[in-house]
Amino acid sequence: MNRVPLPTLERLATYLRYLNELESREMETISSAAMEEATGINAAQFRKDLSYFGEFGKPGIGYNIAELKQRIAEILKTEHEQPVILVGAGNLGSALVGYNGLRRHNFNIVAAFDNNYNKIGRQLWDLEILDVNDLKTANESLGAKIAIVAVPAPAAQKVVDMLVEAGVKVILNFAPTAIRAPKGVVVRNVCFIQELTVLSYYLD
Amino acid sequence: MNRVPLPTLERLATYLRYLNELESREMETISSAAMEEATGINAAQFRKDLSYFGEFGKPGIGYNIAELKQRIAEILKTEHEQPVILVGAGNLGSALVGYNGLRRHNFNIVAAFDNNYNKIGRQLWDLEILDVNDLKTANESLGAKIAIVAVPAPAAQKVVDMLVEAGVKVILNFAPTAIRAPKGVVVRNVCFIQELTVLSYYLD
Numbered sequence: 001m002n003r004v005p006l007p008t009l010e011r012l013a014t015y016l017r018y019l020n021e022l023e024s025r026e027m028e029t030i031s032s033a034a035m036e037e038a039t040g041i042n043a044a045q046f047r048k049d050l051s052y053f054g055e056f057g058k059p060g061i062g063y064n065i066a067e068l069k070q071r072i073a074e075i076l077k078t079e080h081e082q083p084v085i086l087v088g089a090g091n092l093g094s095a096l097v098g099y100n101g102l103r104r105h106n107f108n109i110v111a112a113f114d115n116n117y118n119k120i121g122r123q124l125w126d127l128e129i130l131d132v133n134d135l136k137t138a139n140e141s142l143g144a145k146i147a148i149v150a151v152p153a154p155a156a157q158k159v160v161d162m163l164v165e166a167g168v169k170v171i172l173n174f175a176p177t178a179i180r181a182p183k184g185v186v187v188r189n190v191c192f193i194q195e196l197t198v199l200s201y202y203l204d
Numbered sequence: 205m206n207r208v209p210l211p212t213l214e215r216l217a218t219y220l221r222y223l224n225e226l227e228s229r230e231m232e233t234i235s236s237a238a239m240e241e242a243t244g245i246n247a248a249q250f251r252k253d254l255s256y257f258g259e260f261g262k263p264g265i266g267y268n269i270a271e272l273k274q275r276i277a278e279i280l281k282t283e284h285e286q287p288v289i290l291v292g293a294g295n296l297g298s299a300l301v302g303y304n305g306l307r308r309h310n311f312n313i314v315a316a317f318d319n320n321y322n323k324i325g326r327q328l329w330d331l332e333i334l335d336v337n338d339l340k341t342a343n344e345s346l347g348a349k350i351a352i353v354a355v356p357a358p359a360a361q362k363v364v365d366m367l368v369e370a371g372v373k374v375i376l377n378f379a380p381t382a383i384r385a386p387k388g389v390v391v392r393n394v395c396f397i398q399e400l401t402v403l404s405y406y407l408d
Contacts, residue, residue: 013397192303
């Protein structure tokens with residue numbers, strides 16, 4: 001299959017998040033209208049996105065939730081739990097490890113690293129904070145391909161280089177700085193300053 | 205001036221963040237090539253974005269940093285410090301209040317609210333955690349138009365309704381759920397699960 005374009009991926013991720021949340025409720029099917037209500041993505045777009053993958057709802061019945069979830073999770077490769085490593089055991093790192101939503105969506109933070117000797121060896125929730133210099137060795141057994149970077153900007157590039165060296169393939173970067181990664185490694189940046197700055201424009 | 209399209213806004217916010225970071229260094233000008241190196245946005249795009257606002261670099265010299273910063277900050281309305289209110293004094297809220305990068309970029313979290321009586325009255329860094337039911341009254345004097353929502357998903361919509369009622373115009377939402385806001389109120393969503401799910405696709 002061709003590469004899925006990024007905006008489609010983002011919508012699929014949104015559908016999947018909501019389908020995961022439906023798990024606990026006793027529902028078998030969902031309509032495109034209900035999906036629009038829950039996600040804000042319009043029903044026609046939802047139907048179009050799914051038909052692209054050969055999924056079709058039944059008129060008057062909708063989409064089977066379990067099947068749809070399975071199918072989108074396959075496309076996004078989240079059917080199985082993924083080990084994730086975190087670098088940066090500060091406030092944000094702590095918020096991420098303590099956030100049980102990640103686990104529920106098949107992302108399991110299995111190790112947390114820091115370079116601060118006052119933190120190494122201490123607990124971050126149920127994890128022991130490890131020395132970032134042991135990252136490569138530790139990941140030989142952990143086998144994580146996903147990493148989260150939650151360190152200050154000046155440290156970010158060095159951490160990314162270490163992660164790449166340790167076999168990480170995709171990185172979620174919270175450091176407010178542009179980082180470079182070699183071909184074959186994908187980086188997504190989340191920057192709180194940037195988000196607020198964009199919003200600020202709409203004030204008047 | 206016409207509304208600036210979102211992708212342009214996001215790039216302008218990136219330039220501005222970097223220009224703010226240059227403040228401490230003793231530099232007067234920046235070239236489009238140096239901007240590309242620092243932000244990852246290519247030099248031609250940078251020049252094009254600025255020419256749209258009537259800003260032109262001087263060949264061989266580049267752009268005057270102070271002028272450019274001032275001009276972009278005016279467009280994005282971040283020349284003056286903006287008061288921001290936070291709802292949700294959990295781990296993420298604590299990370300945000302403790303993050304001094306926001307203040308450096310003219311966003312000042314002036315109040316933190318929660319609905320948990322074990323938290324209300326306690327300190328979150330230098331802020332006293334306030335009762336979310338006092339939000340509207342408190343914002344009469346604070347005058348914040350920007351808010352950050354860092355509460356669990358089931359509470360998010362109610363919080364957004366209260367913020368709108370209190371005069372907030374733009375909202376950065378970290379709750380992993382779709383929220384509704386009336387016309388004239390702009391919401392941006394940051395969802396960690398979604399970010400990881402999108403990245404997961406690139407594994408193979």
